[in-house]
Amino acid sequence: MAEEKYSTRRALRKSKKHRVWKYILLIIVLLIIGGTAFGFYKYSALKPQNHFRHLKIVGDNSNAKYKQKSGTFNVLLIGSDARKGDVASHTDSMVLIHADMNNKTFNMLSIPRDTRVQMAGYGYTKLTSVQYIAQAKYGTKQGIVQAVNSISNLTGVPINYYAETNYWGLQYMVDAIGGIDMTLPFNVTLTHPWYPEDQGKTFTAGTHSLNGKMVTELTHERYSLPGTDYGRQKLQQAALVGIARKMTQPANITRYPALSKSLSKFLVATNMSSDDMVSIGLGLKGNFHPEQQIKYRQVKGTGATMYDDVLKANNSQVILDPTQLRNTIKKYFTN
Numbered sequence: 001m002a003e004e005k006y007s008t009r010r011a012l013r014k015s016k017k018h019r020v021w022k023y024i025l026l027i028i029v030l031l032i033i034g035g036t037a038f039g040f041y042k043y044s045a046l047k048p049q050n051h052f053r054h055l056k057i058v059g060d061n062s063n064a065k066y067k068q069k070s071g072t073f074n075v076l077l078i079g080s081d082a083r084k085g086d087v088a089s090h091t092d093s094m095v096l097i098h099a100d101m102n103n104k105t106f107n108m109l110s111i112p113r114d115t116r117v118q119m120a121g122y123g124y125t126k127l128t129s130v131q132y133i134a135q136a137k138y139g140t141k142q143g144i145v146q147a148v149n150s151i152s153n154l155t156g157v158p159i160n161y162y163a164e165t166n167y168w169g170l171q172y173m174v175d176a177i178g179g180i181d182m183t184l185p186f187n188v189t190l191t192h193p194w195y196p197e198d199q200g201k202t203f204t205a206g207t208h209s210l211n212g213k214m215v216t217e218l219t220h221e222r223y224s225l226p227g228t229d230y231g232r233q234k235l236q237q238a239a240l241v242g243i244a245r246k247m248t249q250p251a252n253i254t255r256y257p258a259l260s261k262s263l264s265k266f267l268v269a270t271n272m273s274s275d276d277m278v279s280i281g282l283g284l285k286g287n288f289h290p291e292q293q294i295k296y297r298q299v300k301g302t303g304a305t306m307y308d309d310v311l312k313a314n315n316s317q318v319i320l321d322p323t324q325l326r327n328t329i330k331k332y333f334t335n
Contacts, residue, residue, distance in 0.1 A: 002310060004299075006234045012071060024152075032256070039090050041237070046275060046278055046279045046282055047282060047283075048071050048101030048102075048279050048280065048282065048283035049070055049071040049101065049102065050070075051275065051276070051279040052070065052071050052072060052073045052101060052279065053070035053071070055068065055073055055125065055160045056157050056160065057152075057158045057159065057160060058076075058145060058148045058152075058160065058161070058162060058271065059145040059146075059148045059149040059152065059159075061086070064155055066156060066157055066158065066329075066333070066334040067262055068158060068160075069102075069335075070102075071100065071101045071102040072098065072099060072100045072101065072102070072331070073099050073101075073160045073161060074096065074097065074098050074159050074160050074161070075092060075096075075097050075099065075159070075161040075163065075272075076095070076096055076097075076147070076148055076151055076159050076161070076162045076163075077094065077095040077096075077097065077161065077162075077163055077164075078091055078093075078131070078144065078162060078163065078164040078165070079091070079092050079093035079164075079165060080092060080131065080164055080165075080166055080181075080268065081095070087108055088127050089131065089132060089135065089143075089166075089268075090129070090131065090132045091113060091127055091128050091130065091131040091132070091147055092113050092128060093110065093111075093113055094111045094113075094127065094147070094151060095108055095109065095110050095111070096109045096111065096151060096155060096156070096157065096159070096333070097109075097334065098157070098334075099280075099334040100335065101118050101279075101280070101283040104164045104283065104284060104287065104288060105293050105295065105334040106293060106294050106295065106296075107295050107297055107333060108237075108294065108295065108296050108297065109155075109298075109299065109328065109329075109333070110233045110236070110298070111127065111151065111154070111320075111334075112127070112216070112229050112297075112301060112318045112320075113126070113127055113128040114118075114126050114127065114128065114303075114316065114317050114318045115127045115154070115301065115317070115318045115320055116317040116318065116319055117130065117150040117151070117154050117305055118122055118150065118153055118154075119133070119134075119146065119150060119309075119310070120146065120149060122309050122310050123309025123310075124306070124307070124308070124309050125146065125308050125309055125310040125311070126308065126315070126317055127147075127150065127151075128227075129308075129310050129311075130143075130146050130150050131143045131144065131146065131147040133146075133310060134146035134147070138302070139177075140208060140269065141269070142270060144164065147162075148162055154320075154325075155325065155329050155331050155333070156326075156329060157329060158335070161213050161270070161271055161272050161276070162269070162270065162271055163191040163267060163271065163272060164267065164268040164269045165214055165266055165267055165268060165271070166268055167194065167220075168265075168266075168298065169265065169266030169267065169268070170215065170219070170239075170266070171212035171213055171215070171216045172210065172212065172265050172266050173212070173243070174211065174212035174215045174216075174243065175212035177203070177243070177246050177247060178246070179209060179210055179211045179212070179246075180209075180210060180215065180239070180242035180243050180245070180246045181207050181208070181209050181210075181242055181245070181246070182207070182208055182210050182218065182238050182239055182242040183206065183208075183238050183241070183242070184203055184204070184205050184206060184207075184208065184218070184235065184238060185205060185206045185234050185238065186205050186225070186226060186234075187202065187203065187204050187205055188202070188203045188218060188221055188224060188225065188235070189201070189202045189203075189221075189224040190217055190218075190224075191221065191223045191224050192220070192221070192223060193217045193220070193221075194216065194217060194220065195213065195217070198213075198214075198217050201217075203218065203294055208315075210242075215242075218235055218239070219232065219235050219236045219239050220232075221235065230298060230300075233296070234252050234296075237294075237296045240290070240294060241290050241291055241294065244288075244290035244294065245290055245291075295332070297328050299320050299321060299324050299325045299328050300320075300321050300324060301315060301318040301319055301320045302318070302319050302321070303317070303318055303319075303323065304316075304317060304318075304319050305317075306319075
């Protein structure tokens, strides 16, 4: 037992060095139409209003408080420290997205990795611990399902899909589309980059043309930013908009087939089918403006030292404001 506790502590400390990204998954889900031909007879069935109805819910839905209407779905995007061959990985970030294909809007809520959540069978712990503990004990898929359950319990939102990526997934995706223009809302200095040669590099507020390496470095930064984690969320939103803008350029349409065949290079795991992705593509075709239609929501949290039922000790956790969380979910994630 002592050895298992030590292993868990060591793994949790190690995970802090491997913070990875959140938003590339949304681009995969929203913009890779797939480039595959399908018969006319399927066109009606794949229209979002028809395809996204009576959807299944991942995991235990007993605590889901809100019903869904046709043409909408909820997806949990997971950023992990997963490496090739790993049995278990830590959750470094999660983004809950409510997609309304009826009016082509996407409301996003980023949930900090240290958020205090309840894990079935264990009690309260940090969000980052849930997936690792469950995967180590029950396997990869069950670990993801446990993480989904924790977020559904926290927010009351039923979750239909999940998609997980890691650091290399974002870098590969950005490079695959030829880099992006990313508009920074403030100055950024890299204080803990993945690559030593990038230590101390500074980027001024404004628009920069960047490759995959620099996008991942920027979206990984937090210590030099206003609001630390919340500042990082703004950088990740800027990266998302930049990728979406690049993907919707007519010249990039020819890249979709190749990208759709390379999902395994930037997706660790997902329960989305090719039909799900094609349906999303049909819904966005010809009328998608990421700056206006992708909306980022924030819920403030308070740092506190709390007892962790997994580690059997106190540690630093983030307590999301319950009133603000409830109001944000009701306003933007249930319509």
